[in-house]
Amino acid sequence: MDLENIPQTLPRFSATFDPHTLAEIRRAAATGIYDIRGGGTKRKLPHFDDLLFLGASVSRYPLEGYREKCATDVWLGTRFAKKPIHLKTPVTIAGMSFGALSGAAKEALGRGATIAGTSTTTGDGGMTPEERGQSQTLIYQYLPSRYGMNPDDLRRADAIEVVVGQGAKPGGGGMLLGQKISDRVAMMRNLPKGIDQRSACRHPDWTGPDDLEIKIEELREITDWEKPIYVKVGATRPYYDVALAVKSGADVVVLDGMQGGTAATQDVFIEHVGIPILAAIRPAVKALQDLGMHRKVQLIVSGGIRSGADVAKALALGADAVAIGTAALVALGDNDPAYEEEYRKLGSTAGAYDDWQEGRDPAGITTQDPELAARLDPVQAGRRLANYLSVLTLEAQTIARACGKSHLHNLEPEDLVALTLEASAMAGVPLAGTNWIPGQTF
Amino acid sequence: MPVVDLAETTKRDLNAQLHALPADTNATHWTVENSEGQHALAVGLDVPITVEINGHAGYYCAGMNKQATVVVDGNVGVGVAENMLSGKVHVKGDASQSAGATAHGGLLVIDGDASARCGISMKGVDIVVKGSIGAMSAFMAQSGNLVVLGDAGDALGDSIYEARLYVRGTVKSLGADCIEKELRDEHKADLRRLLDAAGLDETVSVADFRRYGSARGLYNFHVDNSSAY
Numbered sequence: 001m002d003l004e005n006i007p008q009t010l011p012r013f014s015a016t017f018d019p020h021t022l023a024e025i026r027r028a029a030a031t032g033i034y035d036i037r038g039g040g041t042k043r044k045l046p047h048f049d050d051l052l053f054l055g056a057s058v059s060r061y062p063l064e065g066y067r068e069k070c071a072t073d074v075w076l077g078t079r080f081a082k083k084p085i086h087l088k089t090p091v092t093i094a095g096m097s098f099g100a101l102s103g104a105a106k107e108a109l110g111r112g113a114t115i116a117g118t119s120t121t122t123g124d125g126g127m128t129p130e131e132r133g134q135s136q137t138l139i140y141q142y143l144p145s146r147y148g149m150n151p152d153d154l155r156r157a158d159a160i161e162v163v164v165g166q167g168a169k170p171g172g173g174g175m176l177l178g179q180k181i182s183d184r185v186a187m188m189r190n191l192p193k194g195i196d197q198r199s200a201c202r203h204p205d206w207t208g209p210d211d212l213e214i215k216i217e218e219l220r221e222i223t224d225w226e227k228p229i230y231v232k233v234g235a236t237r238p239y240y241d242v243a244l245a246v247k248s249g250a251d252v253v254v255l256d257g258m259q260g261g262t263a264a265t266q267d268v269f270i271e272h273v274g275i276p277i278l279a280a281i282r283p284a285v286k287a288l289q290d291l292g293m294h295r296k297v298q299l300i301v302s303g304g305i306r307s308g309a310d311v312a313k314a315l316a317l318g319a320d321a322v323a324i325g326t327a328a329l330v331a332l333g334d335n336d337p338a339y340e341e342e343y344r345k346l347g348s349t350a351g352a353y354d355d356w357q358e359g360r361d362p363a364g365i366t367t368q369d370p371e372l373a374a375r376l377d378p379v380q381a382g383r384r385l386a387n388y389l390s391v392l393t394l395e396a397q398t399i400a401r402a403c404g405k406s407h408l409h410n411l412e413p414e415d416l417v418a419l420t421l422e423a424s425a426m427a428g429v430p431l432a433g434t435n436w437i438p439g440q441t442f
Numbered sequence: 443m444p445v446v447d448l449a450e451t452t453k454r455d456l457n458a459q460l461h462a463l464p465a466d467t468n469a470t471h472w473t474v475e476n477s478e479g480q481h482a483l484a485v486g487l488d489v490p491i492t493v494e495i496n497g498h499a500g501y502y503c504a505g506m507n508k509q510a511t512v513v514v515d516g517n518v519g520v521g522v523a524e525n526m527l528s529g530k531v532h533v534k535g536d537a538s539q540s541a542g543a544t545a546h547g548g549l550l551v552i553d554g555d556a557s558a559r560c561g562i563s564m565k566g567v568d569i570v571v572k573g574s575i576g577a578m579s580a581f582m583a584q585s586g587n588l589v590v591l592g593d594a595g596d597a598l599g600d601s602i603y604e605a606r607l608y609v610r611g612t613v614k615s616l617g618a619d620c621i622e623k624e625l626r627d628e629h630k631a632d633l634r635r636l637l638d639a640a641g642l643d644e645t646v647s648v649a650d651f652r653r654y655g656s657a658r659g660l661y662n663f664h665v666d667n668s669s670a671y
C-alpha cells in the first residue's frame with residue numbers, strides 16, 4: 001500500500017446537521033431566543049413550478065394572441081353584498097400593515113393597484129389616509145388586535161376582511177417590535193411608544209364558526225349589508241375552514257399558503273406550520289363545490305405567487321383571484337441589489353434580507369425611520385407595481401389563450417399536469433405523460 | 443318618539459333607520475320592543491340619540507357605537523358595546539363575555555355582573571360594572587378604566603398595558619405582569635368621576651377600591667421572562 005498517496009476525502013457536511021442548522025444551534029445557544037424574521041418560508045416546497053399547462057393542439061384549439069379577447073376581470077362579493085367589487089385583473093394586493101410598512105410604501109401599493117384596476121388591503125394597524133386616498137378599491141382588515149378599528153373606516157372601505165389566520169403563521173398572532181413603533185404607529189394602535197406590540201392570535205369577542213356567523217352579521221348590519229365580507233384563513237385544513245367560512249356567511253374566502261410572507265414571526269413558525277398553497281387549493285375548491293358555492297363565494301389564494309404562470313395555475317385549480325404580498329414589495333424595490341453595500345452592513349445580502357422586524361430596511365419599505373422611508377418615492381414605486389401587475393396579467397392571458405380560453409376563469413384542472421408525484425397528488429392533476437393521480441382511483 | 447316593535451320590523455330595518463338619521467334629528471329618543479335577544483341590535487350608530495331596548499339583547503349589542511346612548515332593560519350577550527368609540531351604553535341586567543371588548547372610548551355601565559373577558563383589549567373606554575366580573579378580564583387591556591364594585595375572577599389584567607383597573611371586592615388572581623398599584627389622589631378623583639358618570643353616589647366610597655395595572659415587565663421581550671409568556 002502506498003501510504004503517501006491515499007486519496008484525500010473532502011470534509012463532508014451532514015445533510016441533517018448542515019451548516020445552516022449548525023449556525024442556528026450556535027445562535028440559539030448564544031442568545032437563548034428564537035429567531036424572528038420577516039418574509040415567508042425559505043425552504044423548497046411543492047409549488048406551482050411543479051405544474052405545467054398542456055396548451056391546445058389537435059383536440060383543442062387556441063386563441064390568437066393580440067387578436068382574440070381573453071378577459072381577466074373578476075367580481076368579488078356577489079353572494080350577499082349590495083356593492084360587490086369588480087376588478088380588472090384577478091391579481092390583488094394582500095393585507096400588509098402600516099407599521100410593518102412605511103406610510104409611503106402603503107401609498108405606493110394603493111397607487112399601483114389603482115392603475116392596474118385592482119384592490120389593495122389594509123393590515124394590522126388600521127387604515128391610513130395615504131392608502132385610502134390612493135386606493136380606488138380598498139379592503140379593510142378586521143383583525144384580532146383591532147388596532148385602529150373604527151366604524152368610519154369600516155364604511156370608507158370597499159370590503160371587509162375578517163382575518164382568522166395567515167399562511168406564514170396559522171394559529172399565531174402578530175408582532176411589531178419596539179424599534180418600529182414610531183409616534184404615529186403608537187398613536188394609531190393606542191399603545192406606548194417603543195414597546196413590543198403583540199397582536200392577539202384570537203379575536204377578543206368570538207371563537208368558532210357559530211360566533212363568526214354572528215360577527216359577520218354584525219359587520220353587515222353596521223355597514224347596511226353594502227360591503228363584501230371576506231374571511232382570510234391560513235392554509236391548514238382548507239376543506240373544513242372554507243366550508244365553515246361559507247357556513248358563517250362569507251362572501252369571499254382568502255386562503256393563504258405557508259409560503260405567504262409575514263412582517264415578523266418566529267422562523268420556526270414560518271417554516272413548520274401550515275401547508276403549501278399547492279396542497280390547499282383543491283380541497284378548498286372541493287368544499288365550495290360540495291356546498292354548491294363554487295364561483296358564488298369567491299376564492300382568493302395567496303402564498304408565493306410570483307408570475308403570470310402562478311396566477312394562471314391558481315385559477316386553473318379553481319381560485320377566482322390571487323393575492324400577492326412579497327412580490328408586490330419586491331416590485332416596489334424591496335431587496336434591491338442597488339443597496340447591496342447596506343444589506344452587507346446589516347449582515348445580509350440583497351435577495352436574502354428578511355430582518356424586516358428591525359425597521360432598518362435599506363430600501364425604505366419595511367421601516368418607520370423617516371430618513372429610510374424617504375428613499376421610496378410612492379409615485380415611482382406605484383408605477384413599478386402597476387407595470388408588474390400588468391405583466392402578471394398579460395402572462396396569465398398568454399397561457400389562457402394557448403389553452404383556448406376566452407376568460408382566465410375558464411382555465412381548469414384539465415389544462416394542467418404535474419411534474420412530480422407530490423404535486424400530482426396535492427394538485428389532483430395527473431403526472432405528466434400519464435393519466436395517474438396518486439391517491440385517486442377511477 | 444319612535445317605537446320600533448321587532449315583532450313587526452326586522453332588525454335590519456331598525457339599524458338602517460337609525461343609520462339614516464341626520465346629525466340634527468328631532469327623533470332623539472327611540473324605544474325598541476320585543477328584542478327577544480336578537481343579535482347586533484343598535485350597532486354602528488353615529489348620532490346623539492337615545493335608544494332604549496326593552497328586553498334582552500344578543501351578541502354585539504350597540505357594537506361600534508358612536509355618540510348614541512343605548513340602554514338595555516335586560517341582559518346582553520357576548521361583546522356588548524364592542525369597539526365603542528364614544529357615547530354611552532347602559533345594561534340594566536347582566537352581560538355575557540367580552541363586554542366592551544376593544545372599545546376605544548365612551549362609557550359602558552353594567553348594573554349586574556359581567557362574564558369572562560370583560561374589557562378585553564380595551565383601548566380607552568371607561569367600563570363600570572356594579573356587580574362582579576369573570577376570568578381573564580382586561581386581558582391585554584391597552585388604556586381606559588375598568589371599575590368593578592364586586593369581585594374579579596382569575597387572571598385579572600393578564601398582559602395588561604396602560605389601562606387602569608379598580609376593584610372594590612376580591613381579585614381571585616392577577617394575570618401575568620398585572621400588579622396592585624398605589625391608589626393616589628389623582629386616581630381617587632378619576633374614580634369618583636367614573637362612579638358619578640355611572641350614577642353612583644357618595645355611598646360608594648373611592649377609598650374602598652384597590653387599583654391594579656401593568657408592572658411593565660413584559661413590554662419588551664426578554665429571555666428571562668419566557669416562562670411568563
Ligand SMILES: Cc1cc2nc3c(=O)[nH]c(=O)nc-3n(C[C@H](O)[C@H](O)[C@H](O)COP(=O)(O)O)c2cc1C
Pocket residue numbers: 038039040094095096097100101122123124141163165166167232256259260261262263302303304305323324325326327356366
Ligand atoms: C410585510 C408584510 C406584512 C403583512 N401584514 C399582514 C397583515 O397585517 N395582515 C394579514 O392578514 N396578512 C399580512 N401579511 C400577509 C399577506 O397578507 C399575505 O397573506 C402574504 O404576503 C401572501 O403571500 P406572498 O407574500 O408570498 O405573496 C403580511 C405580509 C407581509 C410580507
